Amino acid sequence: MRASQFLIATQKETPADAEVISHQLMLRSGMIRKLAAGLYSWLPMGLRVLRKAEAIVREEMNRAGVQEVLMPVTQPAELWEESGRWEQYGPELLRIKDRHGRSFCLGPTHEEVITDLVRNELRSYKQLPASFYQIQTKFRDEIRPRFGIMRSREFLMKDAYSFHISQESLQQTYEVMYQAYSAIFQRMGLDFRPVLADTGSIGGSHSHEFHVLAESGEDDIAFSTESDFAANIEMAEAVAPTGERPAAKEQVKDVETPNQHSIEEVSQFLGMEKSNVAKTLIVLAEPEDEEASDPSQLIALVLRGDHELNDIKTEKLRGVASPLTFASEEQVKQQLGCNVGSLGPVGLNIPIIVDRSAAHLADFACGANKEGVHLTGVNWERDCPLARVEDIRNVLAGDLSPDGKGVLEIKRGIEVGHIFQLGSKYSEAMNARVLNEEGREQVMLMGCYGIGVSRVVASAIEQNNDDNGILWPNALAPFQVALIPINMHKSEQVRETCEKLYAELLESGVDVLFMDQEKARLGGMLADVELIGLPHRIVVGDRGLEKGVVEYRNRRETENQDIPLAELHEFLKRFLNEPLNERMLS
RNA sequence: CGGGGCGUAGCGCAGUCUGGUAGCGCACUACACUGGGGGUGUAGUGGUCGUCGGUUCAAAUCCGGCCGCCCCGACCA
Numbered sequence: 001m002r003a004s005q006f007l008i009a010t011q012k013e014t015p016a017d018a019e020v021i022s023h024q025l026m027l028r029s030g031m032i033r034k035l036a037a038g039l040y041s042w043l044p045m046g047l048r049v050l051r052k053a054e055a056i057v058r059e060e061m062n063r064a065g066v067q068e069v070l071m072p073v074t075q076p077a078e079l080w081e082e083s084g085r086w087e088q089y090g091p092e093l094l095r096i097k098d099r100h101g102r103s104f105c106l107g108p109t110h111e112e113v114i115t116d117l118v119r120n121e122l123r124s125y126k127q128l129p130a131s132f133y134q135i136q137t138k139f140r141d142e143i144r145p146r147f148g149i150m151r152s153r154e155f156l157m158k159d160a161y162s163f164h165i166s167q168e169s170l171q172q173t174y175e176v177m178y179q180a181y182s183a184i185f186q187r188m189g190l191d192f193r194p195v196l197a198d199t200g201s202i203g204g205s206h207s208h209e210f211h212v213l214a215e216s217g218e219d220d221i222a223f224s225t226e227s228d229f230a231a232n233i234e235m236a237e238a239v240a241p242t243g244e245r246p247a248a249k250e251q252v253k254d255v256e257t258p259n260q261h262s263i264e265e266v267s268q269f270l271g272m273e274k275s276n277v278a279k280t281l282i283v284l285a286e287p288e289d290e291e292a293s294d295p296s297q298l299i300a301l302v303l304r305g306d307h308e309l310n311d312i313k314t315e316k317l318r319g320v321a322s323p324l325t326f327a328s329e330e331q332v333k334q335q336l337g338c339n340v341g342s343l344g345p346v347g348l349n350i351p352i353i354v355d356r357s358a359a360h361l362a363d364f365a366c367g368a369n370k371e372g373v374h375l376t377g378v379n380w381e382r383d384c385p386l387a388r389v390e391d392i393r394n395v396l397a398g399d400l401s402p403d404g405k406g407v408l409e410i411k412r413g414i415e416v417g418h419i420f421q422l423g424s425k426y427s428e429a430m431n432a433r434v435l436n437e438e439g440r441e442q443v444m445l446m447g448c449y450g451i452g453v454s455r456v457v458a459s460a461i462e463q464n465n466d467d468n469g470i471l472w473p474n475a476l477a478p479f480q481v482a483l484i485p486i487n488m489h490k491s492e493q494v495r496e497t498c499e500k501l502y503a504e505l506l507e508s509g510v511d512v513l514f515m516d517q518e519k520a521r522l523g524g525m526l527a528d529v530e531l532i533g534l535p536h537r538i539v540v541g542d543r544g545l546e547k548g549v550v551e552y553r554n555r556r557e558t559e560n561q562d563i564p565l566a567e568l569h570e571f572l573k574r575f576l577n578e579p580l581n582e583r584m585l586s
Numbered sequence: 587c588g589g590g591g592c593g594u595a596g597c598g599c600a601g602u603c604u605g606g607u608a609g610c611g612c613a614c615u616a617c618a619c620u621g622g623g624g625g626u627g628u629a630g631u632g633g634u635c636g637u638c639g640g641u642u643c644a645a646a647u648c649c650g651g652c653c654g655c656c657c658c659g660a661c662c663a
Contacts, residue, residue: 012612012624013598017656037655092661109663143587143661157663218662415663452663486622523623541622
């Protein structure tokens, strides 16, 4: 590509509304432009990157035996009513009406459409397993779009769905997808981790997320230092402390604690570690039966003062309302007779769930359920019953790994992929059956597998940048090589050499950007090429040509290398010989 | 939706408190010089100051409504 025929829309200054580095650099390097909140146009430079990411995903999906389809963005409400999600999905689902008043939505995902398609097309177990994917624009009316392309309302997603006659078959495909995902992110040159995950609103049982590790990530991931255990912090099990609970040494004492409410305040006031103060949270209970639903039923949760409640784990517990809802201050005051800051498990007349670690405390402090008073020297069993012990806290760095090997470490991650074993959730609701070997109708089992293709692009930048701009991994770079002439308008020699090199590089399938603008200044071109992040650059000038060389520099290095013209081709081959997709783009 | 902030040229900003000719830097156009890391000079282009209404002789500036955008929380590829 010739720069003179290609929009290079770089900017010197960082737009004020871009917070994270990937957003800033995508705007500055002229990859994207904002249309409205969470809606972005892809400029030619950015689109090339997006297409490269797409091509890698497509290749690996095809390799894994998944068939490409393309489904409509606009979907009829009826399908969503069938699956129950028209009600369930909430305001993130953009609902629209056509001119006849019929209801539709813009697809945030395509389980309904693919299930409808497959139930009509597949009749026999002999056609299974079958997997389909598409790469397509999704719409989710995010409450708060942010970080540019990272969390936008319209985004490009690869979504795949698999159909099975048995759990074993589903398991197998899940495994294949897991491997394909690993291959995809590896080829893109990303530092990523597959982690155990919650299934969230999509539903189903078994699930992994693929995270690109980056400080700006929105998720916390827990890793073992010794094994390959990795889980989203939402899911990571906090193992029970080992050994017996220490024996009680102290007697219960009332201590006046005027105006001391938070764990911080109380522990300081009492001169105790936060870890030896129990914190008591009050949440709503699950109505026992729907008719007699009494929204005022409460449950107490007890944690160590230095631990944080994990709402995902907690709301899955029997008896706890899902989604997890905290009782209001008035509710607590009215039913328990004291302020939120003075609660404790002793003498509390509602069900109590105690965290595993909190259950291991001895001689601890807690609220006395009386304003301005706390108890010290409290012990389970002796002073209050230890009826129900569960895992309800977030793991902390340094906790034991649930698989017994090593301790946990916590890092931030950007979720770029998610795979689920859905089971029969959609096929059951939408009656997607095939005949089995016995000639009987059987509901198919499903898996679903997503990759945020546009998000991958942003996360690659989060991981690869420096003060001068982006450092694209080879596989995602919009161009592999920048060809930069010095004073081409003055030197016939430079012009001829560049034209010749350009033609040769194109000929050998190298994605090259020829900075051929008349009179463009060297400094400007170098700055642009660095900002855009092209991995390799060749500078051609009279000085070098006198000696028969051109200059090469890798974007990740700071030194130039003189390469004899005659050897350039061989030289470039060495690092361009990776599985690239230049040809798909030309 | 709750809390905080911002809307003045394509981008970054000043001007608003204290009402009186709409400014600066970058970018862009033309010409000249310059020519190995965003060069210099001269001359230019570009803004109904988010929007609607009010106060006033006079509003970017004061008052009110609306709209948009960004940040912090719940959601997710």
